[in-house]
Every structure is written in C-alpha cells, then in structure tokens.
Amino acid sequence: xxxxxxxxxxxxxxxxxxxxxxxxxxxxxxxxxxxxxxxxxxxxxxxxxxxxxxxxxxxxxxxxxxxxxxxxxxxxxxxxxxxxxxxxxxxxxxxxxxxxxxxxxxxxxxxxxxxxxxxxxxxxxxxxxxxxxxxxxxxxxxxxxxxxxxxxxxxxxxxxxxxxxxxxxxxxxxxxxxxxxxxxxxxxxxxxxxxxxxxxxxxxxxxxxxxxxxxxxxxxxxxxxxxxxxxxxxxxxxxxxxxxxxxxxxxxxxxxxxxxxxxxxxxxxxxxxxxxxxxxxxxxx
Amino acid sequence: xxxxxxxxxxxxxxxxxxxxxxxxxxxxxxxxxxxxxxxxxxxxxxxxxxxxxxxxxxxxxxxxxxxxxxxxxxxxxxxxxxxxxxxxxxxxxxxxxxxxxxxxxxxxxxxxxxxxxxxxxxxxxxxxxxxxxxxxxxxxxxxxxxxxxxxxxxxxxxxxxxxxxxxxxxxxxxxxxxxxxxxxxxxxxxxxxxxxxxxxxxxxxxxxxxxxxxxxxxxxxxxxxxxxxxxxxxxxxxxxxxxxxxxxxxxxxxxxxxxxxxxxxxxxxxxxxxxxxxxxxxxxxxxxxxxxxxxxxxxxxxxxxxxxxxxxx
Numbered sequence: 001x002x003x004x005x006x007x008x009x010x011x012x013x014x015x016x017x018x019x020x021x022x023x024x025x026x027x028x029x030x031x032x033x034x035x036x037x038x039x040x041x042x043x044x045x046x047x048x049x050x051x052x053x054x055x056x057x058x059x060x061x062x063x064x065x066x067x068x069x070x071x072x073x074x075x076x077x078x079x080x081x082x083x084x085x086x087x088x089x090x091x092x093x094x095x096x097x098x099x100x101x102x103x104x105x106x107x108x109x110x111x112x113x114x115x116x117x118x119x120x121x122x123x124x125x126x127x128x129x130x131x132x133x134x135x136x137x138x139x140x141x142x143x144x145x146x147x148x149x150x151x152x153x154x155x156x157x158x159x160x161x162x163x164x165x166x167x168x169x170x171x172x173x174x175x176x177x178x179x180x181x182x183x184x185x186x187x188x189x190x191x192x193x194x195x196x197x198x199x200x201x202x203x204x205x206x207x208x209x210x211x212x213x214x215x216x217x218x219x220x221x222x223x224x225x226x227x228x229x230x231x232x233x234x235x236x237x238x239x240x241x242x243x244x245x246x247x248x249x250x251x252x253x254x255x256x257x258x259x260x261x262x263x264x265x266x267x268x269x270x271x272x273x274x275x276x277x278x279x280x281x282x283x284x285x
Numbered sequence: 286x287x288x289x290x291x292x293x294x295x296x297x298x299x300x301x302x303x304x305x306x307x308x309x310x311x312x313x314x315x316x317x318x319x320x321x322x323x324x325x326x327x328x329x330x331x332x333x334x335x336x337x338x339x340x341x342x343x344x345x346x347x348x349x350x351x352x353x354x355x356x357x358x359x360x361x362x363x364x365x366x367x368x369x370x371x372x373x374x375x376x377x378x379x380x381x382x383x384x385x386x387x388x389x390x391x392x393x394x395x396x397x398x399x400x401x402x403x404x405x406x407x408x409x410x411x412x413x414x415x416x417x418x419x420x421x422x423x424x425x426x427x428x429x430x431x432x433x434x435x436x437x438x439x440x441x442x443x444x445x446x447x448x449x450x451x452x453x454x455x456x457x458x459x460x461x462x463x464x465x466x467x468x469x470x471x472x473x474x475x476x477x478x479x480x481x482x483x484x485x486x487x488x489x490x491x492x493x494x495x496x497x498x499x500x501x502x503x504x505x506x507x508x509x510x511x512x513x514x515x516x517x518x519x520x521x522x523x524x525x526x527x528x529x530x531x532x533x534x535x536x537x538x539x540x541x542x543x544x545x546x547x548x549x550x551x552x553x554x555x556x557x558x559x560x561x562x563x564x565x566x567x568x569x570x571x572x573x574x575x576x577x578x579x580x581x582x583x584x585x586x587x588x589x590x591x592x593x594x595x596x597x598x
Binding site for chain 2: 038235
C-alpha cells in the first residue's frame with residue numbers, strides 16, 4: 001500500500017525521522033509492531049526493510065505514522081532522500097507488539113536507534129498509567145552518537161550512558177541498569193522494555209532474572225518477507241520458557257521432532273518477546 | 286478475435302486456468318498470503334517442501350541480500366507430512382485452485398512414502414519433487430545431480446501416484462538436458478526449473494560467511510534470471526514435456542521471456558516477498574498482453590524464440 005510522505009527530517013548524525021500519512025489506512029499499529037518498507041525502485045537493494053512504529057500522532061487533523069531510522073546501508077540511504085509529497089510502499093503493521101502492564105515503575109533500555117519502538121511504549125504508558133514513573137536508559141558508543149535527549153527528558157527520568165564515558169554513565173545499558181538497581185534509583189518491582197543489540201538484551205535478561213522483574217524485548221534482524229513466508233528470520237527459543245497468550249499466539253513456532261529445539265519467526269511471532277524466552281546463547285553463537 | 290484469451294495450460298491430468306503459480310519455498314503453506322489476495326485467482330499453488338518428519342531447518346542467520354538477489358539457507362524447515370495433512374491441508378478445502386505439494390526426502394523410500402500419503406488426499410492435485418535443495422546435509426541436491434538416482438526416484442514415485450508429477454531440477458549440473466530427458470522417460474508429467482543454485486557471501490570484517498554457520502545458501506531473485514532462462518530454453522528444445530520456468534521472475538515481461546523461450550507455465554519466487562501480489566499482477570498483465578497481441582492461446586506464444594543457434598546449443 002502506498003503512503004504519502006509528509007516529512008523526512010534529519011534528527012541526528014545519520015538519524016532520520018519519517019512522517020507518513022496514515023489516515024487512509026484503517027489498521028492502527030501498537031508499540032513494537034513494524035512496517036516493511038520498500039526502500040528501492042530497482043532490483044538493488046532488493047528486499048523491503050523492517051522499521052518499527054516510532055510514534056502515532058495527529059498533525060493538522062491527519063493521522064501520522066512516524067518512523068525513526070538510522071542510515072546504515074543502501075536501503076536506508078535511499079529512504080533518507082525521500083521528500084514530502086512522494087509516496088512509499090509499506091506492508092504493515094506486522095508482527096506482535098509489546099504487552100503493556102500497569103506497573104508503576106517502567107524501565108526503557110535502549111541503545112542508539114533501539115529507542116525507536118521504546119518511545120512509542122513510553123507515550124502509551126504515559127497515556128494509560130499517568131502516575132507511572134518512566135526510567136529511560138539511552139546511550140551509544142560515544143557522545144556524538146547519543147541523540148533525542150530533549151525528547152526523552154520530556155517523557156521521564158533520563159539516564160544517559162556511553163561506552164567511553166564521554167557522556168553520562170561510563171559503560172553500557174546493562175551495567176547502568178545494574179547500578180540503578182543497586183543504588184535504589186530503580187526499584188526491583190519494575191517492568192523492563194528493551195531494544196538494542198542482542199548482546200545487550202542477553203545481559204539485560206540475566207539481570208531481570210537475578211532481580212526477579214519481568215521484561216520484554218524488541219528484536220532487530222534482517223528479514224526476507226516480514227509476514228512469515230520466507231522463514232528467514234528464525235530465532236531459537238528456550239522450550240521451557242515459551243510464552244503463549246491470546247496476544248502472543250506464536251503461530252510460527254517450529255519444533256524439532258524430539259521437542260528439544262524450537263525456532264520462532266521474528267516477523268510473525270515477534271519482534272517482541274518475553275525477555276526470558278529467547279535462547280540468547282544459541283542466537284548469538 | 287472473439288471471446289477472452291485462453292491462458293489455460295495442461296500439466297498431465299491437471300488443467301490450470303492460467304500459467305502462473307508461486308514457487309515452492311516462497312509461499313509458505315499459502316495461508317500466509319490469504320490477506321494479500323484471492324488465492325483462487327492463481328493458476329496453481331505450490332507449497333513449501335514437506336518432508337516425512339518435521340524439520341526445524343537451518344541455524345539462524347538464514348538469509349542475506351546480495352546484488353539483485355537473495356542468498357538463503359532455510360534448510361527445509363517444515364511441519365512434516367502428518368501435521369501438514371492434519372493442520373495445513375484443510376485450509377485448501379475452501380479453494381478451487383489446484384494444490385501442488387512439493388516433497389523432499391533423505392532417501393528414495395522417503396519420497397515414495399510421501400507420494401503414497403499425498404496420493405490419498407483428494408485436495409492434493411499434484412506432487413513436485415524437490416530433488417535439488419542446496420541446503421540440507423542428507424539427500425537434497427544428491428537426487429538431482431546423479432542421473433541413475435534421479436531415474437530410479439522418478440520411476441518409483443511414478444509407480445505410486447497418478448497425480449500430476451513435476452520434477453524440480455537444479456542448474457548445478459554440467460548439462461541440465463539429460464536430467465529433463467530422464468524425467469520424461471520415467472513418466473513425469475512436467476519439469477520445473479531452476480531450483481536455486483548455490484552461492485555464498487563473505488563478511489569482510491569478520492571474514493566469515495554472511496549466512497553464519499550455514500556458510501552457503503541458495504541464490505534466488507532477479508540475479509538468476511538469465512541462468513534460469515537459458516536452462517529453460519535448452520530443456521524445452523530437448524524434451525516433449527511441459528516445462529515450468531522458475532528463476533528471478535519479477536514482472537510480466539520476465540514471465541513473457543520464459544514463455545517465448547518455451548515454458549508452458551511459470552513460478553514466481555523471491556519477488557513474492559517484495560510484492561506479495563506479484564502473481565496476480567502477472568496474471569492480469571498476461572491477459573491484457575494476450576488481448577493486445579491478439580493471442581487466443583498461450584501456445585501461440587510458447588517457444589516462439591526466434592534466435593538462430595550458431596553455436597550448436
């Protein structure tokens with residue numbers, strides 16, 4: 001389906017925010033769901049690229065879908081030069097989104113562009129549970145890669161981190177979260193929502209288990225189709241921890257005959273998973 | 286010219302209302318595409334390879350994009366024949382589009398067993414033999430590159446099913462034509478080609494495969510179209526069987542090239558991922574093309590390639 005580009009603006013070094021007119025589409029995305037966008041008008045780059053819903057806003061009466069993205073290759077480079085008035089070919093909303101609970105303390109842990117779907121979580125939590133306390137962990141390798149400070153400060157308590165210490169806490173998101181938990185700045189009764197590199201999510205998973213709080217992660221990966229046909233985006237789950245609910249039906253699980261291995265498709269069963277169900281070691285191997 | 290152009294084709298006992306179908310492995314079990322299109326408009330539906338036992342498939346990371354192509358190692362992930370018949374087949378009760386089930390095995394007995402089970406299913410109208418999967422350790426490609434093995438395989442499967450029997454050939458052989466001839470002699474109703482040739486891509490930072498532990502994968506998409514077209518042309522000149530053209534088709538024009546080269550039908554693969562409605566767009570485009578060019582039947586277009594063969598090909 002074709003969507004009109006309303007804006008496509010630079011928000012950081014290599015970071016862009018795209019606004020599309022969603023008013024003709026009756027589907028409404030929820031935080032964590034994604035759109036598969038054709039980022040090409042030729043054969044190379046070939047496949048669509050998945051982008052999570054960043055914000056859903058109303059601007060001058062027009063329902064507007066915002067996508068936050070970083071230019072990392074040919075597809076996103078093509079996307080970054082699209083102008084308002086042009087149209088883009090989108091499939092979506094696809095996948096399963098976050099299941100938001102009503103805990104008072106909500107932790108959002110992002111690295112770089114991982115903030116894109118978490119921003120939608122923050123806005124939705126704010127609307128659903130106005131008294132909630134949002135703790136936002138945002139960072140990158142070094143200072144110049146950190147962006148969106150002002151926007152995030154408006155939503156909750158912002159904790160910045162950089163790997164080299166050039167801005168905020170010196171270290172990565174898991175270390176920062178550990179520090180906040182140990183110093184009591186974040187209570188152990190929190191809920192965690194995270195998006196970033198798999199290695200970061202794996203470490204956050206270990207922390208959530210150690211402190212006994214729940215969490216959900218939005219995974220990033222290359223996809224072939226985005227709707228469960230190509231079976232490219234398989235991820236191993238831990239057979240004893242798979243979470244199936246009416247909202248997370250997981251139609252794409254594939255079990256081995258002996259029941260010891262279970263693969264899930266990120267595009268169909270995810271991209272949001274419970275933080276305990278992904279077999280991180282196998283996924284990162 | 287009176288009446289609508291007739292795009293129907295015959296594949297053994299099967300009559301297809303038009304010559305366009307999705308390629309196995311790119312269309313799931315068809316239900317994945319139901320929200321995008323009316324599946325009844327397709328000439329046929331070819332579902333993902335089914336094996337006797339369920340398979341979890343290859344390790345992640347299973348695919349990577351290359352120039353105008355997709356390199357993938359899915360490793361025949363599928364639910365297995367039992368669950369396919371119990372859970373996936375009922376979906377086709379509501380459809381009138383012929384269902385062709387692609388099957389794969391580790392031994393000739395596997396294929397025979399699968400064909401026997403599917404032969405009993407009224408909803409299954411055809412069987413396509415995957416003798417050329419590049420991404421499994423046992424079987425897979427083996428059946429499609431050894432003439433003796435292929436001969437026995439086609440012959441044994443033919444004995445146990447009267448359904449339309451299609452054999453999907455690999456281009457990863459010195460000369461594909463003798464393999465087409467074997468299929469014809471052993472009673473196949475059609476051959477489909479090409480299955481994905483094997484390829485690889487290297488991550489120059491890590492010096493490892495961009496397909497992780499899988500190392501290599503099947504190359505599909507527009508990148509393989511010239512290779513596919515040449516194979517189809519050669520096989521069409523050699524066998525007296527319907528040939529289904531597969532490989533990099535992304536538009537009506539691509540499909541027409543295959544018909545002109547001699548194909549009686551086409552399968553659309555990777556482009557389904559980019560445009561899930563591409564098969565229908567090709568069907569619509571073909572109707573208009575036939576009207577515009579005053580073609581009453583596809584036979585008037587098929588094999589009309591006009592080149593002079595100066596190299597004795």
